[in-house]
Amino acid sequence: xxxxxxxxxxxxxxxxxxxxxxxxxxxxxxxxxxxxxxxxxxxxxxxxxxxxxxxxxxxxxxxxxxxxxxxxxxxxxxxxxxxxxxxxxxxxxxxxxxxxxxxxxxxxxxx
Amino acid sequence: xxxxxxxxxxxxxxxxxxxxxxxxxxxxxxxxxxxxxxxxxxxxxxxxxxxxxxxxxxxxxxxxxxxxxxxxxxxxxxxxxxxxxxxxxxxxxxxxxxxxxxxxxxxx
Numbered sequence: 360x361x362x363x364x365x366x367x368x369x370x371x372x373x374x375x376x377x378x379x380x381x382x383x384x385x386x387x388x389x390x391x392x393x394x395x396x397x398x399x400x401x402x403x404x405x406x407x408x409x410x411x412x413x414x415x416x417x418x419x420x421x422x423x424x425x426x427x428x429x430x431x432x433x434x435x436x437x438x439x440x441x442x443x444x445x446x447x448x449x450x451x452x453x454x455x456x457x458x459x460x461x462x463x464x465x466x467x468x469x470x
Numbered sequence: 471x472x473x474x475x476x477x478x479x480x481x482x483x484x485x486x487x488x489x490x491x492x493x494x495x496x497x498x499x500x501x502x503x504x505x506x507x508x509x510x511x512x513x514x515x516x517x518x519x520x521x522x523x524x525x526x527x528x529x530x531x532x533x534x535x536x537x538x539x540x541x542x543x544x545x546x547x548x549x550x551x552x553x554x555x556x557x558x559x560x561x562x563x564x565x566x567x568x569x570x571x572x573x574x575x576x577x578x
Contacts, residue, residue, distance in 0.1 A: 390564050392566075400570070400571075401568035401569065402514065402568055414564055415564065451566075453566075455564065456501055456502060457502060457519075457561075458502070459516075459566055
């Protein structure tokens with residue numbers, strides 16, 4: 360199974376809402392990632408978890424809160440987002456030092 | 471200074487043409503190198519890893535020059551289905567650094 364799954368596929372939320380994005384992989388990969396991607400730009404790293412511990416936080420605003428409940432799951436909790444946070448949010452996993460596998464992404468719109 | 475530099479294009483080429491993309495990286499300690507393909511509104515998908523000895527997969531050939539810190543991708547006999555954005559990606563430990571992506575459109 361070389362698949363990373365993400366839910367939901369699409370999400371529309373208001374600036375006062377709280378929502379969560381979910382990511383799952385069953386490849387036994389030790390590293391998991393959240394990226395944000397705007398149109399015509401490359402993915403922009405947000406967070407890296409290594410062995411279920413947050414190892415990199417790229418100065419992401421606190422309205423984004425990551426969580427890694429276990430080695431297969433990664434969540435991104437969203438609260439009080441701004442319209443400029445609208446983007447494609449990609450989850451990826453990697454065995455470490457090798458290629459990354461991306462999920463299909465969640466397309467987020469903040470109204 | 472960006473970790474990975476890539477010509478954004480766009481490259482518009484006729485079917486059957488050969489097209490080459492280049493990429494440079496700044497950190498000589500970088501460990502692994504990849505080309506990803508991303509279709510519009512889709513996630514990046516691994517096209518191929520890049521090895522120092524060069525590697526080929528059908529119509530695609532990737533090369534790595536560690537001395538010059540340079541990576542290339544050659545696509546022969548371009549197909550309409552090759553139209554996409556090609557991302558050069560460099561790995562350092564747990565971090566992956568992306569080029570800006572090169573847009574390719576193959577024209578009938």
